[in-house]
Amino acid sequence: MKIRDIALIGILSAIMTAGKLVLSFIPNIEIVTLLFIVYTVTFGVKKGLLISLIFSTTEIFLYGFSTWLLGYYIVWPLLVIFTGLMNKRIKSEYGYATLGAIFGYTFGALFAVVESFFYGPAYGWAYWIRGIGFDLVHGTSNFIIILILYKPMIHMLNRLKKTYYGT
Amino acid sequence: MNKKVITILAVVVIAIVLLTAYKTFLSPKGEEGSKEVTIHIVNKNENIDETFTYKTDHEYLLQLLEEKQEELGVTLEETEYGPMVTGMANYVVDPAKQEFFLISINGEDAMTGVAEIPLKDKDVYKFELTNY
Numbered sequence: 001m002k003i004r005d006i007a008l009i010g011i012l013s014a015i016m017t018a019g020k021l022v023l024s025f026i027p028n029i030e031i032v033t034l035l036f037i038v039y040t041v042t043f044g045v046k047k048g049l050l051i052s053l054i055f056s057t058t059e060i061f062l063y064g065f066s067t068w069l070l071g072y073y074i075v076w077p078l079l080v081i082f083t084g085l086m087n088k089r090i091k092s093e094y095g096y097a098t099l100g101a102i103f104g105y106t107f108g109a110l111f112a113v114v115e116s117f118f119y120g121p122a123y124g125w126a127y128w129i130r131g132i133g134f135d136l137v138h139g140t141s142n143f144i145i146i147l148i149l150y151k152p153m154i155h156m157l158n159r160l161k162k163t164y165y166g167t
Numbered sequence: 168m169n170k171k172v173i174t175i176l177a178v179v180v181i182a183i184v185l186l187t188a189y190k191t192f193l194s195p196k197g198e199e200g201s202k203e204v205t206i207h208i209v210n211k212n213e214n215i216d217e218t219f220t221y222k223t224d225h226e227y228l229l230q231l232l233e234e235k236q237e238e239l240g241v242t243l244e245e246t247e248y249g250p251m252v253t254g255m256a257n258y259v260v261d262p263a264k265q266e267f268f269l270i271s272i273n274g275e276d277a278m279t280g281v282a283e284i285p286l287k288d289k290d291v292y293k294f295e296l297t298n299y
Contacts, residue, residue, distance in 0.1 A: 066274050094174075101178075118274075119293075123207060126218045130203075132189050140182040144175050 008164065009047055012039055013054040017062075020055075028138040033100045034146050034153070036076060037083050041096075042157040045084035052076035071114040078110075079103055093150040100146040104139030108132065202288040204231070206239060208255045210296040215256045228284040228292055249280045255294045269297040 012035075019031045032055075040048035056072035063069065082099065090096055108131035116124030206219040219239060225231045229250055232241045242254025252268050253260050260266040270277040270284070271293045277284055284292070 064275075119207065120216050122216055123218050126205070126220065129193060130205075130220060132193060133186060136182055136186050136189065140178055143178050147171055147175065 004165070005047070008043070009050050009054065012043070012047075013051045013058065016051060016055045017058050028104075028134045029141045029145075030138075031145060031149075032076075033079065033103055033142045034149055036079050037096050037100060037146065038150065038153045038157055040080050040083040041087055041154060042161055045080055048080035048084065049077050052080050067115060067118045068111060071111045074114060075103075075107065075110050093147055096150050097143045097147040100142035101139045104142040105135050107138055108135040202286055204286050204288070205291040206231075206235075207291055207293040208239070208295075209293065210256060210258055212296060213256070213258055215258065217256060223286060225286055227282060228286055229281040231286060232281060243281075249282045252281055252294065255296075258296070260296070265298045266296055267299060268294045270294055 016032060016035050016039075019035055023030050036048060036052065039051055053073070056069065056076060059072055060069050082103075083096075086095070086099060090099070108128050112124040112128035112131075115127050201222075201224055203220060203222050206221070208215055208217045208219075210216075219235070221231060221235065223231055223234075225234065229243075232239065232243070232252070235241070236243075240255060240257035241252065242259050243250045244253045245251075252270070255268055260268065270281065272284065273291050274293075
């Protein structure tokens with residue numbers, strides 16, 4: 001990995017954290033899913049995974065350690081891997097919007113599984129049921145945000161990538 | 168109309184329908200209030216692992232415990248440091264066994280007693296039978 005790559009990963013991770021903080025006052029409406037998808041499509045799975053690790057670790061620095069933050073080390077890399085796997089099959093922003101929506105709708109369930117390991121299945125179940133309303137908002141807002149912003153962001157990132165790497 | 172606008176409208180309508188269905192049939196019922204909090208009781212000796220979710224307007228944990236005293240099986244004892252929880256889920260600690268209920272908030276040990284623990288939306292208050 002070159003210094004140029006390391007600097008890029010740092011900048012993209014910082015944008016990710018800033019993007020999350022900017023919208024943190026609205027519950028479950030975020031641009032982190034969109035950013036992970038466009039980062040992975042533009043810069044590849046390896047960089048996407050590294051960004052997800054840095055992003056998750058930064059969250060611990062910001063909010064302190066708790067069990068739900070452990071889930072971040074699982075769900076965001078999963079999103080990157082799925083995006084990488086689906087990359088060649090998805091032809092339009094509708095596909096990525098659907099991927100983001102599914103991710104949002106299952107977000108609470110994924111966390112409930114992680115929480116179950118710490119507090120037991122009963123707690124995990126209650127956690128999931130209690131959060132279904134938030135998951136619905138999360139998945140739907142992901143769909144809309146990605147559908148609107150995916151294309152312009154991909155065009156912009158591809159242009160910046162060419163300038164940055166001089167290719 | 169633009170295809171994207173139609174798709175977004177359709178998705179929003181479906182989400183509203185699903186959200187309404189969730190609120191009507193699945194959402195945990197509690198008293199109306201501005202905060203939703205969870206009480207988690209763990210007593211491994213008695214195989215107790217119970218979770219209660221409440222909507223409340225109370226400001227402090229003590230007020231909620233007093234209100235739900237019967238349902239949660241709470242025993243409170245007045246000490247010189249303020250009220251102390253000596254029983255949960257109808258189990259009262261045995262000082263001879265050096266038992267007490269460890270209180271944690273979202274996984275972090277509480278630094279104050281129940282009278283000073285403020286209730287915050289989405290917080291989980293865990294009472295776990297522990298030995299000192």
